[in-house]
Amino acid sequence: MISSANAIIAQSGGPTAVINNSVAGVFDAWYKNTAGGRLYAGISGIKGILEGHILDLAAQEKSVLAGLKYTPGAGLFSCRYKLGEGDSQKLLKTFKKLNIRFFFYNGGNDSMDTAHKIAEAAKDNGWEMYIIGIPKTIDNDLPYTDHTPGYGSAAKYIAATVRETGIDLESVFTKNKVTILEAMGRNTGWLTAAGALAKRREDEAPHLLYLPEVPFSYQLFLEDVEEVYKQLGYCYVVVSEGLADADGNYIAAAPTTDAFGHRQLSGAGEKLKNMVETELGLKARCNTLGTTQRAAMHFASRTDANEAYMTGQAAVMYALAGKSRLMVTINRLSQEPYSSAAGEIGLEKTANIERKLPLEWINKKGNYITNEFISYARPLIEGEVDIPIQNGLPDYVKLDMNKGKVML
Amino acid sequence: MISSANAIIAQSGGPTAVINNSVAGVFDAWYKNTAGGRLYAGISGIKGILEGHILDLAAQEKSVLAGLKYTPGAGLFSCRYKLGEGDSQKLLKTFKKLNIRFFFYNGGNDSMDTAHKIAEAAKDNGWEMYIIGIPKTIDNDLPYTDHTPGYGSAAKYIAATVRETGIDLESVFTKNKVTILEAMGRNTGWLTAAGALAKRREDEAPHLLYLPEVPFSYQLFLEDVEEVYKQLGYCYVVVSEGLADADGNYIAAAPTTDAFGHRQLSGAGEKLKNMVETELGLKARCNTLGTTQRAAMHFASRTDANEAYMTGQAAVMYALAGKSRLMVTINRLSQEPYSSAAGEIGLEKTANIERKLPLEWINKKGNYITNEFISYARPLIEGEVDIPIQNGLPDYVKLDMNKGKVML
Secondary structure, eight states: OOTTOEEEEEEOSSOOTTHHHHHHHHHHHHHHHOSSOOEEEETTHHHHHHTTOEEEGGGSOHHHHHHGGGOOSOTTOOOOOOOOTTHHHHHHHHHHHTTEEEEEEEESHHHHHHHHHHHHHHHHHTOOOEEEEEEOOTTOOOTTSSSOTTHHHHHHHHHHHHHHHHHHHHHTTTTOOEEEEEEOOSSOOHHHHHGGGGOSSTTSSOOEEEOTTSOBOHHHHHHHHHHHHHHHSOEEEEEETTOBBTTOOBGGGOEEEOTTSOEEEOOHHHHHHHHIIIIIOOOEEEEEOTTHHHHOGGGOBHHHHHHHHHHHHHHHHHHHTTOOSEEEEEEEEEETTEEEEEEEEEHHHHTTOOOOOOGGGBOTTSSSBOHHHHHHHGGGGOSBOOOOEETTEEOOOOOOTTSSBOOO | OOTTOEEEEEEOSSOOTTHHHHHHHHHHHHHHHOSSOOEEEETTHHHHHHTTOEEEGGGSOHHHHHHGGGOOSOTTOOOOOOOOTTHHHHHHHHHHHTTEEEEEEEEOHHHHHHHHHHHHHHHHHTOOOEEEEEEOOTTOOOTTSSSOTTHHHHHHHHHHHHHHHHHHHHHTTTTOOEEEEEEOOSSOOHHHHHGGGGOSSTTSSOOEEEOTTSOBOHHHHHHHHHHHHHHHSOEEEEEETTOBBTTOOBSSOOSOBOTTSOBOOOOHHHHHHHHHHHHHOOOEEEEEOTTHHHHOGGGOBHHHHHHHHHHHHHHHHHHHTTOOSEEEEEEEEEETTEEEEEEEEEHHHHTTOOOOOOGGGBOTTSSSBOHHHHHHHGGGGOSBOOOOEETTEEOOOOOOTTSSBOOO
């Protein structure tokens, strides 16, 4: 292990409510376990590092650093950037100049691929580095980990929203008959399935779930909705944004025309809502959660926040122990009471692999999930995060970009 | 005042997060100030009363009655129903049979009209009644009251969501450039304007607000978005579902109408999002809040919940004092510290009148609100409501429809 070297952390991809807990975990573990080394932050992921946007995190106000534990959005700013030609060399030049031997990349599966490539480039250049991926994604689609930091909070928010808007639907069903909630999830149904956590009784929302893992059929969908409606007088449906039919055509890709006569795409939920109204003649509403589900720190999961912090800490401990080229994972140690611990998996194994909802957790009709999923997801939404409130609203923090600016 | 007569309460129209606080206020005030009289609940508004769905509220479990103070949705179920021929006579027959002399109707402007008609019918029939309207609507569009119960909680949730998804947008703006949030509001911009409560600094969300009070221009909208984008690199827009152009054409027009002939709207945000992508070439996202904004008790306003309870109490006190044919209002007594008290206005004055956002609270360009609105709305979102949590989710209650069933 190299003493008095420096470290850098950056974030990539879509944020989660608890993503900055991982930064806090890295920060705390770094300064607790090292002497002399700095922890830099790349602002806007590797794109920012390439452009020289680097801060010395310790120069931030204490209140801002503490605030990372309850602030959503990518606190260090994020990017979506694929390494281009010469980029790895440029990054290494910066790392050498700042004596950076530790790189922590907080992101999803694309980011693990990027971290792996940087590790390769460092090796080729003979620049000793310890590179650790810290997972984050509300999609829960990373392999080799029980779940991903960020998923629990999104799941909790979605389930609470289904319960609330489900009660709303039930109470006004003489007017509205069908509510459709569109959750994120291009290729996996983890978020949509989380809606089922809301259900306490058979007649409660949700009644139907449509997941990208199951080829979508308009005909079966309409039959399902009609059946529930005939039984209860109302029907609550959760759908994934990425639903596609058996031929792989996205439901959302059906063209309509805007005011200028241009073709445009509309959301899967909105499309199905209109179909319910025109085909079944039932009044329907669509709620499209969009980015609210990945930013709703005001009702985040305490379990999730703790685990995001833990993965940040573990990343530092692994790196300081001389490990590299791995992604931190979460292992479930016990179910009741729930407990978990950090684990590790080689970066090269996780890069660009997408983990889908197990098919055996989906019912035979392909329109709901089984109790195995409920047992799996329930502990991940336990507990709430205390947030300082000012003027009735969460008082989130922001880094001061003029504090600790690193000159290259 | 008539002694040992009975009372009935019912709910109508779209729910709010705090609507059941008004029922709790009526219940508590009724049993504190009367002796022997029952408080019945009409299940599903006057439609339910017409069909004989009536409960004796005191027969419910204590925990359920207490739970009304933190449970969203219409706890007594709601309806949208216009009185038809013979309905008033049928209602009066039920009122006479159950010796009901007090009718509390918890609803919006359509409901005040209904309550007024029932008062007329009772008078024509010589059946002495005390009829009081208890306002509720997230739309804040009732006249003669400083604001409506339900508005503060929806405003708080919208503002929190704008702050959270605004931070999200800022932190990922290398990818997403524009976020559009669609709030409810057919003809008034009160909810959309509430998004402005999120803003602490000039560069923060929201940057643009489009309100139904201002005729919408596609051209000006695109110019506005482009201007903000050029300055900041991103742009956050809140729009009302009911935006219409200078000719009165809705930006989004849906195929159905409700029982009152109101057009049901959805999709303005989605439409504008697509326009930003096709016309400006900027990657955009649309979050459609839908029914989440009227059901989000998990982040409701304490001030709002208290006032909803107060209006329920006041309704009983007015009725027991021999007053009738009035709607309870909320008067703002002082601004700092904020305080309010119940007031009253004749039902015939409020019926079917819609209060719009004052034009002097909208800026000259018609794309934002002034500080007068902020001063007005800020106190209404203060404080939070404690909610019991079970398994990580709000543990809302439901009436037991088998307890206290009234046989006619």
